[in-house]
Amino acid sequence: MSSTTTRTRLVRGTGRKRSRRELLVAAGFLAPFLIILAVFQYVPVVLLIKNSLLSYTLINPDLQTFVGLENFARIFSDPGALQTIGVTLIFAVGMVVLIIPLGFLLATYLNQPLPGRGILRTAVFLPVITSSVVVATLWNFLLANEGLVNAVLNSLGFGTASFLTDQALALPSIIIMSVWQQVGMAAILYLGGLQSIPGDVMEASVLDGAGGLKRTFLIVIPLLSRTTVMVVVIMTVFALQSFTPAYVMTKGAPGGTTNLLVYEIYKQAFTLQDPGFASALSVLLLVGAITISLVQMRLLRTRWDY
Amino acid sequence: MTQLTSQRVSDDAGAGGGAGGNGDKTGRSRVPTRLWQRIWTTVVVIAILMAFVLPYEWMFVSGLKSQSSIFADISPLSWKTFVPLAVTFENLEELFVDRGVGRALLNSFLVAAFQVVASLILCTLAAYALTRIAFKGRNAVFAVILATFMLPAEALVVPLYQLISAMSLQDTLIAVGVPWIASAFGLFLLRQSFEAVPLELDEAAKLDGAGHFRIFWSVILPVVRVDLVTFVLMIFLFSWNAFLWPLVAIQSTENTLVQVAVAQSVSPGALPNWGLTFAGASVATIPLLILFIFLQRLFIPGLARSGLK
Numbered sequence: 001m002s003s004t005t006t007r008t009r010l011v012r013g014t015g016r017k018r019s020r021r022e023l024l025v026a027a028g029f030l031a032p033f034l035i036i037l038a039v040f041q042y043v044p045v046v047l048l049i050k051n052s053l054l055s056y057t058l059i060n061p062d063l064q065t066f067v068g069l070e071n072f073a074r075i076f077s078d079p080g081a082l083q084t085i086g087v088t089l090i091f092a093v094g095m096v097v098l099i100i101p102l103g104f105l106l107a108t109y110l111n112q113p114l115p116g117r118g119i120l121r122t123a124v125f126l127p128v129i130t131s132s133v134v135v136a137t138l139w140n141f142l143l144a145n146e147g148l149v150n151a152v153l154n155s156l157g158f159g160t161a162s163f164l165t166d167q168a169l170a171l172p173s174i175i176i177m178s179v180w181q182q183v184g185m186a187a188i189l190y191l192g193g194l195q196s197i198p199g200d201v202m203e204a205s206v207l208d209g210a211g212g213l214k215r216t217f218l219i220v221i222p223l224l225s226r227t228t229v230m231v232v233v234i235m236t237v238f239a240l241q242s243f244t245p246a247y248v249m250t251k252g253a254p255g256g257t258t259n260l261l262v263y264e265i266y267k268q269a270f271t272l273q274d275p276g277f278a279s280a281l282s283v284l285l286l287v288g289a290i291t292i293s294l295v296q297m298r299l300l301r302t303r304w305d306y
Numbered sequence: 307m308t309q310l311t312s313q314r315v316s317d318d319a320g321a322g323g324g325a326g327g328n329g330d331k332t333g334r335s336r337v338p339t340r341l342w343q344r345i346w347t348t349v350v351v352i353a354i355l356m357a358f359v360l361p362y363e364w365m366f367v368s369g370l371k372s373q374s375s376i377f378a379d380i381s382p383l384s385w386k387t388f389v390p391l392a393v394t395f396e397n398l399e400e401l402f403v404d405r406g407v408g409r410a411l412l413n414s415f416l417v418a419a420f421q422v423v424a425s426l427i428l429c430t431l432a433a434y435a436l437t438r439i440a441f442k443g444r445n446a447v448f449a450v451i452l453a454t455f456m457l458p459a460e461a462l463v464v465p466l467y468q469l470i471s472a473m474s475l476q477d478t479l480i481a482v483g484v485p486w487i488a489s490a491f492g493l494f495l496l497r498q499s500f501e502a503v504p505l506e507l508d509e510a511a512k513l514d515g516a517g518h519f520r521i522f523w524s525v526i527l528p529v530v531r532v533d534l535v536t537f538v539l540m541i542f543l544f545s546w547n548a549f550l551w552p553l554v555a556i557q558s559t560e561n562t563l564v565q566v567a568v569a570q571s572v573s574p575g576a577l578p579n580w581g582l583t584f585a586g587a588s589v590a591t592i593p594l595l596i597l598f599i600f601l602q603r604l605f606i607p608g609l610a611r612s613g614l615k
Contacts, residue, residue, distance in 0.1 A: 030447065109351075122599065126595070129543060130591055138361055244550075248572050283461075
């Protein structure tokens, strides 16, 4: 900013002209990005809201009827839709509840001078960069009746568990899979948090005679509350958007216990040809995700000046 | 996602855990406790490594086995489970010769390359305007862009499908990549690194008579080139691993992307060909794995900021 004033001062009166020129240049730099953003982000949001008020098919989209809020009313009366919401919420809560302590523990571990720490960190992070399809494919075979996990169980003298077809085990199984997939992410975030704690805070606590556990619970965990909020939000949004486990491993079965919301949206729109209802479910997802992000910003009192 | 600016995510293995670590300065170590602690630590490290590495090892190895030897080697569990005794390339051969996985890999690569190049152009230009040009409403523009950060991509699949149909882009590789090239995450990443470049550099260039494009091209971009590599890796990663949208946007076999091809070879209920599916999953993973192992230092800070977009 200061650089522009040095030059404008040379010629009086051209200030306004110059700032208009700057605006034009800025518009030129921003236009490609903003046009694409408008077309592929904002237009779809508007379309989505419009579609959620319609009843139509993707095969013949011109044949549509305006049904008002009927699609939304259906969400709360349709047992299948209610189940999918319940399943998704349990999935999200289960994932967060497991990933917070595990991620924190891993980070504390990785923050020590360990033998092979670099390799450990790489290993824990591998699933984070692996596609959800490959993770789901791999776990499909790990958890199959003839799979690796059952082979381990059998060799330890346990019976075979039908992880993906038993109603009581299917959702917990995909929760554990997702924790395995994302715990490296949580650990890296916590590691960043741990390394940002000033050394003198820790030294003071040692001088005050705080032992390892006491220090962890009274000093480290409260100091990392920002990181925890962030991990909770990232994992919740990840869970709400999960689709692949249901598509690749279970098709929502057994008994709809793994019928994740996005899988239900996909099915309603593209298999059952009811994109209006799928849009209503998508609006719900959109509102949920935005609410979580806003709550996060509030909790972290983030100013908008990134 | 801002918070991370203040928390430096160290990706340096040797960075010695400054604070939170094991600052056991009190009490000279009694040797037995130390020893037990060491044994315990080693056991935990090995257990964690096994939990994360063994599944991959099993996947890669089983891709080199025939269906019957996968099953024979797993029950009972033994060292054979993790070693390919009779290596066969028939799975890979079937994948590339009969199933067209080479084509799927190429398609995935083309989409990723397009996404990387296009978003690099869009995001660097936009980041320049947002950090280097003073104009009214700059913060408002940034807010409009950042707001899309909160939109879950998965919720937009139905209207996006409608949109690309209206543009007659159905079943094209362009349609797979184009919705994501104006990446709010990418812009956010670049805006931070552009901001770190001292304004004095611009001023010096301006005195030499350089215009904005000149400053953008010959002053800013060379300075931030390391961050540009992180950016490229992130976009490549997101593109390569994407699944739902490529599944919806592409219908024909010849335009299928590799993740979709892998997903469709596993079908619940039916008995899939394990060796073949493992080989496919391996092939879909190896390119990224290699990139990651060699460029970890550039990956991790980027991903940590991504909030998994």
